[in-house]
Amino acid sequence: MAFLRAFGSWLPPRRVSNREIAPLVDATPEWILELTGIEERRYASEEDTVASLGLLAAQDCLEKAGATAADLGMILAASGSTDRFCPGPASQIAAGLGLASTPALDIPVASAGSLIGLALARQLAPAMGRVLVVGAEIMSRRTTLTPQGKNTAILFGDGAGAALIDPETGFARIADSCLYTDGAAAEILYVRDGQFHMDGQAVILQAARKIPRAINELLARNGIAAGEVEAFLLHQANLNLITRVAAAVKAPRERFFTNIARYGNTSSASLLIAADEWRSAQTAPLSGPLVFSAFGAGLNWGALLAFRQ
């Protein structure tokens, strides 16, 4: 079995408002807010790396779990924005935690990477022991604050999140998951020559159908009604998209946790940052199932279901 034991996160301190970037991309702050639901995002400093952000989120997660790095059986690190792809940030995060032999693998998938990490960790934890899943991104280096880069520059921010998956104990048991890939549509969302490229309209169209379908599939095969779910924790891509997903799965919008207004879209980090904030704000034990879902480059998408313990 596999359990959600704790989450963690780290956000760079520099806040970047719509007012700051709007004139650079030939837009207005109001237009950005209306289109995306984003009010501000965080930007990493020049000294930061994807691995250094990921390490801080990992340390926060371990501290919240009351665990140490020596307890880990494996690390999975998701990122679509790392400067160096090989070796990617996983090994640096492990080294930063003081680990010299714990296996640490990269998941180079933007946006859906940490969901993939959670789904893999569910399968790996019984064999490997505690698995630390990290999602870390510096998307601000993959976008340009110019009118030509407006599509992506208004959306993305930097940050990192983490989750500890434990084979023996936790606050929720991961019960089921589904993952999908459709490479035929890879050209609508990709990183090339260091820049993120996105056909926003096509991405919304795909995501607005694929995310609800994945969620509904998990709910149906586990005999759960959408209204029974305590919280939906989604990749924070676009506030309007999340609202659309809520309507499509026929669940109350307020059950969908969102923090995109403050952090923007932090790609693979967003799911775990949202989970950490949601968990930190919880004042009572879980009363119902949790649903995680993400969609991103690949195309990769899916969902994950957890039950209270």
Added chain:
Amino acid sequence: MEPQARILKVLQKVTGKEITPGADESLFVSGLLDSFALTDFVGGLEEEFGVSIPDSDLSARKFDTISKVESYLASRV
């Protein structure tokens, strides 16, 4: 009911407006549809015409005008 009239019925339901765009008028340029509304439009067309529209066909280009939608649906039957 003719296909174009049925398409218009779906469009009116999705937009919530009693609109009658020309058969070759761009639904996107005119602001009647955006990415989010298009997903509802496609879902409504599937229901109205009893067809399944694959995700690979989810392109604004295919659904930009009522004429294009009619041609697309004819190809799906």
